[in-house]
Every structure is written in structure tokens, then in C-alpha cells.
Amino acid sequence: MSTVLALTAPKDLLLVALALVCSGLTVALVRRRRAPGISPRRILFPFAGEGLSEPVLSAALRLARAEHATLVPAFLVRVPMAMPLTAPIPRQCGEALPLLEAVEQRAARAGIPVDTRIERGRTYRHALRELLEHERYDRLIVPAEDFGGADVAWLLEHAGGEVVVLRPARIPSVA
Amino acid sequence: MSHTVFLGMAAGVGKTYRMLQEGRAERLGGCDVVIGYLEPHDRPETAAQAEGLEVVPRRTVDHRGVRLEELDVEAVIARAPQLVLIDELAHTNAPGLAHAKRHEDVDDVLAAGIDVFSTVNVQHLESLNDMVADLTGVRVRETLPDAVLGRADEVVLVDLTPEALLDRLRAGKIYAAERVPAALNGFFKTEQLAALRELALRQVAEEVEAKRLVRAEELLRPRQDRLVATVAPQAVGERLLALVTPRPSSQRIVRRAWRSAQRLGAELDLLWVAPPGAEPPAELDALRRLASALGAHLLVEYGDRVADVVRRVAEERGSTYVLLGRPQHRRGLGRLREPLLLELLDALPGVDVRVIADRSHRSP
Numbered sequence: 001m002s003t004v005l006a007l008t009a010p011k012d013l014l015l016v017a018l019a020l021v022c023s024g025l026t027v028a029l030v031r032r033r034r035a036p037g038i039s040p041r042r043i044l045f046p047f048a049g050e051g052l053s054e055p056v057l058s059a060a061l062r063l064a065r066a067e068h069a070t071l072v073p074a075f076l077v078r079v080p081m082a083m084p085l086t087a088p089i090p091r092q093c094g095e096a097l098p099l100l101e102a103v104e105q106r107a108a109r110a111g112i113p114v115d116t117r118i119e120r121g122r123t124y125r126h127a128l129r130e131l132l133e134h135e136r137y138d139r140l141i142v143p144a145e146d147f148g149g150a151d152v153a154w155l156l157e158h159a160g161g162e163v164v165v166l167r168p169a170r171i172p173s174v175a
Numbered sequence: 176m177s178h179t180v181f182l183g184m185a186a187g188v189g190k191t192y193r194m195l196q197e198g199r200a201e202r203l204g205g206c207d208v209v210i211g212y213l214e215p216h217d218r219p220e221t222a223a224q225a226e227g228l229e230v231v232p233r234r235t236v237d238h239r240g241v242r243l244e245e246l247d248v249e250a251v252i253a254r255a256p257q258l259v260l261i262d263e264l265a266h267t268n269a270p271g272l273a274h275a276k277r278h279e280d281v282d283d284v285l286a287a288g289i290d291v292f293s294t295v296n297v298q299h300l301e302s303l304n305d306m307v308a309d310l311t312g313v314r315v316r317e318t319l320p321d322a323v324l325g326r327a328d329e330v331v332l333v334d335l336t337p338e339a340l341l342d343r344l345r346a347g348k349i350y351a352a353e354r355v356p357a358a359l360n361g362f363f364k365t366e367q368l369a370a371l372r373e374l375a376l377r378q379v380a381e382e383v384e385a386k387r388l389v390r391a392e393e394l395l396r397p398r399q400d401r402l403v404a405t406v407a408p409q410a411v412g413e414r415l416l417a418l419v420t421p422r423p424s425s426q427r428i429v430r431r432a433w434r435s436a437q438r439l440g441a442e443l444d445l446l447w448v449a450p451p452g453a454e455p456p457a458e459l460d461a462l463r464r465l466a467s468a469l470g471a472h473l474l475v476e477y478g479d480r481v482a483d484v485v486r487r488v489a490e491e492r493g494s495t496y497v498l499l500g501r502p503q504h505r506r507g508l509g510r511l512r513e514p515l516l517l518e519l520l521d522a523l524p525g526v527d528v529r530v531i532a533d534r535s536h537r538s539p
Contacts, residue, residue: 070423077468087309088470090437097430104427108533115423117461118468134460 041069044137074117076127187349190294195224265299337368413441416494421458482518
């Protein structure tokens with residue numbers, strides 16, 4: 001009885017209300033902190049050419065999901081020697097953007113954060129080198145069909161993170 | 176007061192010479208003309224044109240032990256002529272002066288009611304900087320905001336064929352003999368000069384067309400709608416301004432904005448409005464590289480109120496479209512403020528505002 005009387009006192013009611021507000025704020029802040037965002041772990045996924053094979057993309061997405069990582073698909077572009085390396089490349093961008101958008105949509109449906117890139121170089125390996133210099137990554141997934149044996153050997157020697165070389169079967173491409 | 180700019184494709188086409196000629200003609204007509212700043216480049220023909228014209232003494236500035244000479248704005252304003260001739264509009268002033276750039280000095284002179292004749296080369300225009308670097312392999316450091324040319328009352332193109340300019344160079348009329356071989360092997364190549372000439376011709380044609388359109392719009396539009404039309408005279412065609420942040424989600428906005436720009440045959444500017452004092456994050460570099468590959472212009476402006484900054488940039492760049500991602504819900508006291516989208520619609524009359532949807536959340 002005395003407890004009930006004590007709680008009904010205006011001062012105590014105020015304290016209870018304050019406690020409820022504080023707990024609500026704490027829950028909101030925790031939820032906000034846990035909101036899905038960009039994962040600090042990054043999987044670099046460079047590719048070249050006109051299409052991207054479905055099994056390679058699926059494998060890259062599976063790995064990204066399993067590791068709660070951000071997938072960084074990077075379209076590599078060769079810039080002819082006649083052009084400055086930093087010159088705009090609208091034609092190649094016209095090919096790259098729909099492909100990157102397709103990857104982004106697939107990744108979004110799977111709940112995987114994506115951070116796309118276009119990287120230029122005189123050769124694909126040069127573009128790859130530029131990409132590795134500019135980007136932070138924990139793992140590198142390389143489609144074997146886009147890179148030759150020498151490129152893969154170079155990667156194994158120079159890439160800072162883990163390297164996964166994927167060789168898919170002959171299956172129709174994504175785009 | 177009025178501002179006339181003599182625009183050329185490269186050094187040596189005769190901008191300064193023509194400016195002096197026009198200045199002399201004005202003086203013969205009874206106008207009080209002085210030279211505010213002249214860069215004769217040791218060219219006797221140019222120096223001869225300057226003879227007889229009063230020269231306002233330059234201001235000297237000591238910078239790290241080097242004595243530099245600059246336009247003395249106060250002296251020009253105190254002299255109060257009717258017309259002042261000021262060379263090299265894109266020039267960067269020595270540190271310690273009131274303004275960082277000479278075109279800002281020119282604004283002061285114009286504000287004092289004095290007419291100005293000035294000169295600039297087309298490669299100094301900010302919007303053409305990347306294109307000129309691609310064409311010539313030379314990155315021009317001293318740039319001039321396009322709006323300065325847009326605000327000029329008259330732009331006079333000083334034209335010369337590339338062959339005639341090369342003849343002048345070989346004859347030693349532009350540089351001293353020892354500098355000619357280097358110039359011929361570097362900047363002064365027929366193909367490069369032809370491309371720069373085309374740029375200069377197009378620039379002046381667009382300025383003329385823009386002014387004609389603005390005048391037409393001024394006659395047609397009610398007064399309240401005039402804001403963007405009068406301050407964005409370079410908007411001959413379409414120009415897109417996409418609002419971005421250095422986050423992965425902005426890549427989608429950039430892609431969609433670029434495709435729209437391609438369809439419209441328009442230039443694309445990307446704008447990040449950063450909080451005052453914010454350090455550029457590492458992610459900005461990725462955005463910068465994407466912009467470079469696409470041929471877009473990445474602008475970073477600092478400000479508290481996004482709509483105000485967007486409005487200013489849209490005016491300066493002559494934007495006809497503004498594109499943005501879906502604005503995030505405001506939290507806390509921010510909810511009391513007007514949503515960004517409505518702020519933009521109010522701030523940018525006459526400009527299309529487009530919200531880019533996230534298609535990844537669309538049903539397959």
C-alpha cells in the first residue's frame with residue numbers, strides 16, 4: 001500500500017515518465033546504430049569485356065553475403081594510347097554503366113551493399129593496378145575468363161588481400 | 176558601366192593589341208582612357224599601341240623575396256577614368272592582395288562606375304579546362320569562372336587562323352627566338368590551335384545566342400520568374416546539375432544523370448554540398464575518378480543550407496535541370512524545416528528538379 005502511495009506522488013510519476021523517455025531514446029539509438037549500412041569489409045570484383053557471366057556474379061554475391069561485406073564491382077577500361085589516360089570515355093562508360101547497374105540491382109535484391117567503380121588503364125592489368133592502388137579491399141574476386149594466366153600470376157604477387165580466381169562454365173552472360 | 180572582354184584562342188592572336196586599338200579609338204572619341212594593367216610581353220607592336228595612353232602605376236608586392244607587380248585597384252578607382260584597360264583577366268594575384276583573382280579586381284572597378292576592357296584566352300574558362308587539357312595535354316592553372324564571361328556586356332573574338340598564328344610565332348612576334356622551338360613542339364601545333372579556335376568561336380557564338388535568348392525571355396516572362404534567366408546567360412542548351420555525396424548511393428545518381436545528359440547532349444555538373452569545415456573524405460576520390468571518366472565536372476562547395484548553395488551554383492553554371500536522390504527523412508528539429516525538395520523548387524524557378532528513384536527496390 002505504501003509503495004502504491006509512493007508511486008502516485010507527482011514527483012515519482014515524473015521520474016517514471018523520465019525513465020520511460022530515456023529508455024525509448026536508448027532503444028532508438030541502438031536501432032539506429034544497428035541499421036544496415038556499408039560494411040567495412042570490402043570485396044573487390046574487377047571485370048572487363050562486354051558481359052559478366054552469371055556464375056561468376058552469383059559466386060561473388062554469395063561470398064559478399066556470407067562475409068557481410070560490401071561488393072565493389074569495378075569495370076576495367078582500356079584507354080588507347082592516342083588518348084590521355086584521364087580523358088573522358090563516354091563510349092566505354094555507355095557499356096559499363098548498364099552492367100554496373102545490373103550488378104547493383106542483383107546485389108540489392110540479395111541485401112548486399114554495393115560500391116561500383118570504373119577504372120581506366122592502358123591495359124587491363126594497368127587498370128587493375130590502378131584499382132588496387134586506389135581501393136581498400138579485403139578480398140579480390142577475379143573472373144578467370146577476363147584475365148590471362150600472366151595477369152593472375154601478377155595478381156597473386158601484387159594483390160594485398162586474398163585472391164579468388166573464378167572459372168565458370170560456359171553459361172550466358174548477365175548483360 | 177560596361178565590361179568588354181577580348182577573347183582569343185591562344186597567346187599571340189592579338190587580344191592586347193586589339194584592346195589597345197579600341198582604347199585609342201575611344202580616346203580619340205573624347206573618352207578618358209587609362210591603362211590599368213598591360214602585359215606587353217616584349218612585343219614592340221603592342222608596346223607601340225600603348226604609347227600616348229596614360230598608365231596607372233602598378234602596385235608592387237614582395238612575395239618570398241620576389242618583387243611582383245599587380246593592378247592597383249585603389250589607384251584606378253581614385254583616378255576615376257571613364258574607361259580602363261586591364262590585361263589578363265584570369266590572372267591570379269600575389270598573396271596578400273584584397274582579391275585572389277584579377278577578375279574580382281575588375282568587379283570592384285566596374286562597381287565604381289568605370290568601364291573596363293579586358294582580355295582572356297579561351298583555355299582559361301573553367302568549364303573548358305578539362306577539354307583543353309585533353310586537346311593540348313596542358314593543364315591550365317589560372318582559370319576564369321564562366322559566369323564572368325557570361326556577365327560581360329560584350330565579348331569580342333580576336334580571331335586568327337592557326338597558320339597565321341604559327342607564322343607570327345616563327346617570325347618572333349610572339350616569343351623571343353630562343354622560346355620559339357619549344358613553343359612549336361608544345362602548345363603551338365596546327366591541330367591544337369584549330370581545336371582551340373573552334374572552342375573560342377563556339378564560346379562566342381553561345382554567348383551571343385544566350386544574350387539574345389535572355390533578352391527574348393525578359394520580354395516574355397513575368398518579373399518574378401526572371402531570376403534564373405537573367406543570371407544564367409550561358410544556358411543555351413541544357414545543363415544538368417546532380418546533387419551527390421561521397422557515398423556509394425551517389426554512384427546511382429551519377430549514372431542516371433549522365434545518361435540523361437547524354438540523351439540531351441548536355442554538360443553534367445556534380446555537386447557535393449559539404450558541411451562547413453568538413454575534411455574531404457577518401458570516398459570523394461572515387462567520385463572524382465568517376466566524374467573524370469564520364470567527362471562530368473565535380474564541384475565541392477561548403478555551406479549549411481543546401482538549397483542556398485544549389486541555387487548559387489545553378490545560377491553560376493546555367494543549370495537547366497537539377498537531379499537529386501530521394502531526400503532522407505529529417506530527424507529531430509530538422510523536421511520543422513521545409514523539405515529540401517520544396518526548398519529547391521522555390522529556390523530554382525525555371526529549373527526542372529528531378530528526383531532519382533532507387534530502381535534496385537523496384538519489383539523485378
